[in-house]
Amino acid sequence: MAKKDNISSSVIQRLPRYYRFLNELDKEGITHVNSGELARRMRSTASQVRQDFNCFGEFGQQGIGYSVKSLTKEIENILGIKNRYPAILIGAGNIGTAIANHLTFENRCFKLIGIFDNDENKIGSDVADLTVQSITNISEFCKSNYVETAVLCVPKTAAADLAEQLYNLGIKSYWNFSHYDLKLLYPDIVVENVHLSDSLMQLCFRIKNNTK
Amino acid sequence: MAKKDNISSSVIQRLPRYYRFLNELDKEGITHVNSGELARRMRSTASQVRQDFNCFGEFGQQGIGYSVKSLTKEIENILGIKNRYPAILIGAGNIGTAIANHLTFENRCFKLIGIFDNDENKIGSDVADLTVQSITNISEFCKSNYVETAVLCVPKTAAADLAEQLYNLGIKSYWNFSHYDLKLLYPDIVVENVHLSDSLMQLCFRIKNNTK
Numbered sequence: 001m002a003k004k005d006n007i008s009s010s011v012i013q014r015l016p017r018y019y020r021f022l023n024e025l026d027k028e029g030i031t032h033v034n035s036g037e038l039a040r041r042m043r044s045t046a047s048q049v050r051q052d053f054n055c056f057g058e059f060g061q062q063g064i065g066y067s068v069k070s071l072t073k074e075i076e077n078i079l080g081i082k083n084r085y086p087a088i089l090i091g092a093g094n095i096g097t098a099i100a101n102h103l104t105f106e107n108r109c110f111k112l113i114g115i116f117d118n119d120e121n122k123i124g125s126d127v128a129d130l131t132v133q134s135i136t137n138i139s140e141f142c143k144s145n146y147v148e149t150a151v152l153c154v155p156k157t158a159a160a161d162l163a164e165q166l167y168n169l170g171i172k173s174y175w176n177f178s179h180y181d182l183k184l185l186y187p188d189i190v191v192e193n194v195h196l197s198d199s200l201m202q203l204c205f206r207i208k209n210n211t212k
Numbered sequence: 213m214a215k216k217d218n219i220s221s222s223v224i225q226r227l228p229r230y231y232r233f234l235n236e237l238d239k240e241g242i243t244h245v246n247s248g249e250l251a252r253r254m255r256s257t258a259s260q261v262r263q264d265f266n267c268f269g270e271f272g273q274q275g276i277g278y279s280v281k282s283l284t285k286e287i288e289n290i291l292g293i294k295n296r297y298p299a300i301l302i303g304a305g306n307i308g309t310a311i312a313n314h315l316t317f318e319n320r321c322f323k324l325i326g327i328f329d330n331d332e333n334k335i336g337s338d339v340a341d342l343t344v345q346s347i348t349n350i351s352e353f354c355k356s357n358y359v360e361t362a363v364l365c366v367p368k369t370a371a372a373d374l375a376e377q378l379y380n381l382g383i384k385s386y387w388n389f390s391h392y393d394l395k396l397l398y399p400d401i402v403v404e405n406v407h408l409s410d411s412l413m414q415l416c417f418r419i420k421n422n423t424k
Binding site for chain 1: 224225227228229231232253255290291292293295297305306307309310311313314315318319321322360361385387391393395396399400401402404406407408409410411412413414415416417418419420421422423424
């Protein structure tokens with residue numbers, strides 16, 4: 001019944017939010033939800049919700065709504081959540097430590113298998129149940145462990161220095177907090193950039209203009 | 213010449229990126245840039261760049277391009293960067309500490325004036341040149357200091373407990389890392405949510421489907 005080939009990128013972008021709300025409903029013991037209630041939580045419209053779910057072949061039952069569990073499972077399949085892609089993280093500072101904890105304890109998409117830093121004070125310490133390794137080990141580690149994804153929690157200049165090495169080690173996907181534009185040099189990689197300063201500037205604009 | 217009333221939200225969303233790239237150019241000592249070069253850095257098209265800048269009345273000169281400094285200044289004005297809105301941060305864990313440092317040392321939109329936590333081990337310690345205060349001080353602090361924005365770096369349940377207090381203290385803008393949907397209860401506030409897990413799920417989907 002699924003029509004996955006047709007799912008537009010705008011629907012895909014909304015799926016993580018649906019997933020979060022469905023998880024909440026599940027925790028609250030709610031087994032079925034109608035498009036109106038989901039729309040209210042998403043601050044969307046019931047027709048948008050129905051249209052989104054129709055895209056991947058989920059149709060709510062009249063009077064009962066959607067099954068929370070089966071909808072959750074469908075979204076998990078589409079997004080590939082639970083794939084547990086092996087990931088390494090570079091930069092065990094504050095943001096790196098926060099992200100390492102998030103990866104280890106709050107997500108099922110990735111499995112964090114190594115943390116690296118160049119700071120002698122951090123190497124050997126424990127972060128998110130792993131021991132921080134020297135950045136000089138990274139090449140050997142990636143050759144003896146399959147690594148799908150690198151999480152860059154280093155300053156921009158350090159990311160620039162690391163990029164070629166990681167790319168040559170075969171790492172083709174990145175969760176990038178570094179502000180370094182990896183994609184410019186390596187167009188064949190997959191990158192999800194997190195630019196906290198962009199989010200902050202948007203907030204600034206919205207305060208200035210009182211944009212709700 | 214500026215036509216600010218007409219700037220669409222999609223242009224506004226691109227402005228922080230332009231701003232970052234213009235800052236880079238400025239650091240490289242580049243005084244003028246044409247739409248083609250900016251488009252290359254933005255992975256956009258020259259005509260998109262020209263169209264965006266036309267929206268707010270900036271026109272590059274034939275053969276010279278745009279002045280990096282005046283374009284930067286114009287974007288600063290539109291976004292309200294340098295407004296230095298007074299902000300408090302709640303939750304001095306790893307993510308909170310990273311964000312506090314970012315706010316204090318890497319941005320000019322906001323001025324961090326207070327950090328609060330409920331953990332006795334954190335209260336009294338120094339983070340980003342401020343001393344972490346007990347969360348029980350928050351009401352008094354907000355009454356004696358003007359606070360525009362609260363940055364929530366606490367778990368979802370803690371955010372739910374805090375929301376009413378902060379709202380009643382008159383705080384109407386939030387940078388929200390907590391996953392708690394503030395906007396649902398308080399539709400008149402301005403919120404910029406940062407959902408790291410959504411970003412991670414998008415990455416997961418793009419790896420699974422090899423979406424560059």
